[in-house]
Amino acid sequence: MYIYLTLLNEIENMIKNGTYRQGERIPSIRSLSVSYHCNKSTVLRALAELERKHVIYSLPKSGYYVVTSKNKLNQGENLVMDFSSSAPDPAVFPYLDFQHCINRAIDIYKNDLFIYGTPRGLPSLIDVVQKQLTNYQVFAKKQNIFITSGIQQALSILATIPFPNNKKTILIEQPGYHLFIEVLQTLQIPVLGIKRTSMGIDFVELEKLFRQGNIKFFYTMPRYHAPLGTSYSQEEKKEILELAQKYNVFIVEDDYLADFEQNSKADPIYSYDDFTHVIYLKSYSKVIFPGLRIGIAVIPDKLIETFRQHKRILDIDSSMLSQAALEIYIKNGMFERHKEKMKATYLSRANYLISALENKQKEGAPTKFSFTPIKNIAFHTYIELNEQVSREKVIQRLKNKSIIIDGTDNNYMCSFHTRDSILKLNISNVEENYIEEGISQIVDQIF
Numbered sequence: 342m343y344i345y346l347t348l349l350n351e352i353e354n355m356i357k358n359g360t361y362r363q364g365e366r367i368p369s370i371r372s373l374s375v376s377y378h379c380n381k382s383t384v385l386r387a388l389a390e391l392e393r394k395h396v397i398y399s400l401p402k403s404g405y406y407v408v409t410s411k412n413k414l415n416q417g418e419n420l421v422m423d424f425s426s427s428a429p430d431p432a433v434f435p436y437l438d439f440q441h442c443i444n445r446a447i448d449i450y451k452n453d454l455f456i457y458g459t460p461r462g463l464p465s466l467i468d469v470v471q472k473q474l475t476n477y478q479v480f481a482k483k484q485n486i487f488i489t490s491g492i493q494q495a496l497s498i499l500a501t502i503p504f505p506n507n508k509k510t511i512l513i514e515q516p517g518y519h520l521f522i523e524v525l526q527t528l529q530i531p532v533l534g535i536k537r538t539s540m541g542i543d544f545v546e547l548e549k550l551f552r553q554g555n556i557k558f559f560y561t562m563p564r565y566h567a568p569l570g571t572s573y574s575q576e577e578k579k580e581i582l583e584l585a586q587k588y589n590v591f592i593v594e595d596d597y598l599a600d601f602e603q604n605s606k607a608d609p610i611y612s613y614d615d616f617t618h619v620i621y622l623k624s625y626s627k628v629i630f631p632g633l634r635i636g637i638a639v640i641p642d643k644l645i646e647t648f649r650q651h652k653r654i655l656d657i658d659s660s661m662l663s664q665a666a667l668e669i670y671i672k673n674g675m676f677e678r679h680k681e682k683m684k685a686t687y688l689s690r691a692n693y694l695i696s697a698l699e700n701k702q703k704e705g706a707p708t709k710f711s712f713t714p715i716k717n718i719a720f721h722t723y724i725e726l727n728e729q730v731s732r733e734k735v736i737q738r739l740k741n742k743s744i745i746i747d748g749t750d751n752n753y754m755c756s757f758h759t760r761d762s763i764l765k766l767n768i769s770n771v772e773e774n775y776i777e778e779g780i781s782q783i784v785d786q787i788f
Contacts, residue, residue: 344379349387350435353396354682356407357432366404367397390437422779425747426770427567427721429630433686438675439629439666446665453665458658460649462488466668470637473671477599478612479621481639487648490659492597492624492636496521498651499558499593499620500530505643506589508557512550514542516752516763518567518595521560526755531555534757539571539713544580551588558591558620563610565598568752568765570722571715578610585618591641597624600680601687601719617641625667627769628680633663687720690768690776694722697780709787710764720769723749726762730787735764738786744779 352367361367368376373384388405391397397405447454461467467486474481489495500511500521511525515534525532533554535542550556561581563573573581585592594610611621621639640648670676698712710724726732732748739746749763764783768776 344377345383345387345390346435346438346441348373348377348379348384349390349437352387352391356396361407363407366406369404420775421743421745422775423745423770424766424768424779424783425745427627427767428769429627429683430686430770433683434630435675435679438679439670442666442669442673442675443662445669446662449669450661450665454661458661458664460487460653460658462486462659463661463664463668466664469668469671473676474623474637474639477596477602477623478608479623479639480612481616481621485616485639485642485645487638487640487652488659488664489636489638489652490656491626491631491634492595492622492638493520493524494652494655494659495622495636495638496560496593496595497524498648498655500524500528502644502647502651504557504591506557506591508555508590510555510557512554512556512559512590513754514561514566515754515757515759516568516749516761517560518562519751522752522754532754534754536759537566537569537571538761539569539715541571541573541577544584547581548584548588551584551590556588556590558593559585560593560595561610562595562597564596564602564607565719565721567597568721568723568749568763570718572607572717575606575608578608579613582610582613582619590618592619593622594619595622595624597622598627598719599623600628601684603684603688603717607717611639617643620644628683629667629670629676633667634660635663635667687769690771690773691718691720693773693776694718694766694768694780697777698722698724700777701780701784709784721765721767723763723765726764726787728762730762732762732764735783735786739783742782742786744782746783 352361355361370381370384370388374381377384388397392399392405395408398408399405466488467483470486471481471483487495510531510533512533512535513522513525514537516537533550533556535546535550559581563578565572582592584590592610596609599609609621611619618641620641623637625633625635695714695718699714702712708727709730710726712724715722726735736746736748747765749765753760771779
């Protein structure tokens with residue numbers, strides 16, 4: 342990677358973490374060139390980019406200083422705290438790194454951009470992805486890997502194609518992924534739900550459904566479930582797989598937050614399979630950005646040709662430019678560096694969130710709501726309101742105070758009547774300085 346990008350990102354990070362404070366002078370061009378073993382023109386290029394982004398400003402014959410931003414809370418203005426969004430924080434994304442990758446992709450693949458690719462995906466990206474998947478204990482052959490236009494496309498294809506077990510009904514966790522629920526209901530695909538809570542799922546009920554429900558596949562988020570934020574234990578993952586194999590049910594494992602795992606021993610269900618019953622899905626939407634529209638699907642041999650045919654009919658191929666840029670981003674080590682930065686940022690915010698909720702519990706707030714601490718969270722969890730509390734009124738009162746929070750109505754199928762009164766808490770777009778205050782205001786409005 343270019344030295345100026347490394348320099349630029351490190352200075353920006355030091356400004357964000359307070360090493361260089363607002364209004365403070367950063368080191369001179371000469372000292373930066375010595376520290377980073379580069380020439381002055383490289384330093385000037387990095388500083389020029391930071392100045393263009395309004396992160397620093399220059400004073401003639403004085404140097405470069407950190408821009409002082411307005412603190413809206415001190416200025417008496419409304420600060421919007423968005424606890425509903427699960428999108429990546431734009432402030433954490435290294436735009437110049439990815440812009441560089443896009444420019445390089447255009448240079449390298451300029452001829453390929455004017456022709457259609459293959460339904461399976463850019464071969465060179467599949468090579469890179471195959472190696473990357475081993476970091477998640479997913480050892481797949483290249484022929485089983487498909488690049489899709491986001492995980493949503495993979496799910497839509499899987500929902501509609503015939504499966505080797507000749508079964509028709511899809512089983513999903515409730516609450517669950519709202520967009521997939523929308524697909525199933527819109528296409529009128531037979532679907533059943535199984536309740537999932539902070540304690541997991543009822544395995545007696547799961548076995549009954551596998552045995553009697555004509556289940557084609559079980560769609561599950563074993564890691565950092567949306568919207569609950571909980572994860573299955575390794576024993577639970579193995580038990581799900583054993584039941585699936587026993588009753589010839591496929592598992593569609595959505596591992597969309599694999600990149601945020603803090604426990605190195607937490608392996609996916611796929612790692613215990615014999616490559617026959619588990620379809621593994623990985624997304625880049627939370628660690629990079631949703632607009633990239635790149636997903637990974639690892640498809641068992643028996644489904645490869647059917648999946649390929651349907652994908653080709655739908656879009657011929659996924660975005661070549663996005664695929665090429667992602668390939669360069671991963672190969673150059675930028676992805677791993679960005680992932681670690683995101684993990685550290687979200688872990689810090691998650692700790693603030695858990696601490697704030699636990700403090701409210703100690704103050705007696707559980708008379709209004711219940712909160713089950715989760716040992717290992719990515720960036721979201723939930724609280725459950727007591728029966729006498731109106732969730733809609735709480736959401737509206739918080740909205741009036743510029744705090745955005747959501748319930749889980751769209752995370753349930755219309756036909757699933759056993760619903761909990763839940764408020765989702767996402768901190769991917771709430772800075773840690775405001776989390777404690779935000780939680781305090783949320784709890785104050787629960788009455």
